Amino acid sequence: MVPKVRLPDARKMITLEVVANTRLSPSFANITLGGPELEHFKPAGDDQAVRLFFPREGQEKLRMPRVNSEAWIAELLVMSKASRPWVRNFTIRRARPELNEVDIEIVLHADTPASAWVRRARPGDPAGIFDIGLTYLPPARAEWQMLVGDESALPAILAILDDAPESLAAQVYLEVPETADIRPDIVVPEGVHVHWLARDGADGLPGTLALDAIRQATLPPGRFYTWVAGESRMATGLRRHLVNDRDVPKPDIAFIGYWKHGRSSPG
Numbered sequence: 001m002v003p004k005v006r007l008p009d010a011r012k013m014i015t016l017e018v019v020a021n022t023r024l025s026p027s028f029a030n031i032t033l034g035g036p037e038l039e040h041f042k043p044a045g046d047d048q049a050v051r052l053f054f055p056r057e058g059q060e061k062l063r064m065p066r067v068n069s070e071a072w073i074a075e076l077l078v079m080s081k082a083s084r085p086w087v088r089n090f091t092i093r094r095a096r097p098e099l100n101e102v103d104i105e106i107v108l109h110a111d112t113p114a115s116a117w118v119r120r121a122r123p124g125d126p127a128g129i130f131d132i133g134l135t136y137l138p139p140a141r142a143e144w145q146m147l148v149g150d151e152s153a154l155p156a157i158l159a160i161l162d163d164a165p166e167s168l169a170a171q172v173y174l175e176v177p178e179t180a181d182i183r184p185d186i187v188v189p190e191g192v193h194v195h196w197l198a199r200d201g202a203d204g205l206p207g208t209l210a211l212d213a214i215r216q217a218t219l220p221p222g223r224f225y226t227w228v229a230g231e232s233r234m235a236t237g238l239r240r241h242l243v244n245d246r247d248v249p250k251p252d253i254a255f256i257g258y259w260k261h262g263r264s265s266p267g
């Protein structure tokens with residue numbers, strides 16, 4: 001199923017600069033991007049995500065697509081590989097429109113294009129964004145919510161929790177690579193229970209611990225909305241469990257494969 005997406009009314013290709021590159025924990029870095037073109041970006045909060053364009057190794061300049069629509073993909077494909085930027089999807093963790101800045105938290109895992117860029121990104125380096133909207137759209141009928149993510153969805157879930165009303169009741173399952181990646185200081189509404197799960201070298205795909213924990217959990221009563229994102233087998237596996245074993249209606253589940261084990265993102 002293609003998740004329901006709320007797209008912005010108008011969007012533009014935006015070219016920015018790295019303002020800061022800060023290591024948050026063993027597996028996470030925060031990249032702050034800024035620049036005057038952010039006046040064209042409308043922060044929507046929650047899991048709002050962007051295509052992030054960044055230079056390949058050795059490219060001094062960033063060649064951004066010019067079209068402000070999904071036709072950017074065709075534009076990118078006709079560029080020679082030597083001049084084409086990398087493009088990956090990331091969440092806007094925080095926006096500070098008054099400073100023309102946004103934060104993006106990126107998981108460092110092996111020597112992939114995004115991880116390698118984060119390791120070399122310095123203030124002043126170019127990067128670009130294109131808004132792709134958000135998928136966290138809880139219906140009014142939900143009495144409580146279940147939010148589930150592996151490390152790739154941690155920024156989205158933290159942003160959702162930052163924007164949550166005080167009345168939110170939720171069970172939140174967050175799986176991270178290491179105990180040292182847990183954010184012990186997050187502040188959440190009283191009715192929100194956060195279950196941190198750290199793999200700490202355990203075997204299995206990211207998301208397995210979260211899936212197992214939910215399979216064994218006694219969930220609160222009442223109709224609930226689930227938002228799950230991360231490794232695609234975790235997202236589809238959770239949906240299958242909720243629908244088949246817990247009789248959850250399909251429209252009450254938003255499941256988004258953020259990445260696929262063993263496959264690079266296109267672009």
Ligand SMILES: Cc1cc2nc3c(=O)[nH]c(=O)nc-3n(C[C@H](O)[C@H](O)[C@H](O)COP(=O)(O)OP(=O)(O)OC[C@H]3O[C@@H](n4cnc5c(N)ncnc54)[C@H](O)[C@@H]3O)c2cc1C
Nearest residue numbers: 049089090091106107112113114258260261262263264265
């Ligand atoms: C809407 C949306 C929002 C997202 N938000 C974020 C975000 O805020 N922060 C974030 O870090 N990620 C986020 N992701 C996931 C991110 O786009 C992918 O992880 C992406 O593949 C990273 O690119 P890469 O260059 O590191 O790896 P790729 O070149 O795409 O993949 C190379 C290899 O690494 C593996 N791989 C990819 N991602 C991971 C991972 N997280 N852990 C372990 N192995 C991996 C792949 O399976 C492949 O084998 C988001 C994805 C979507 C669709």
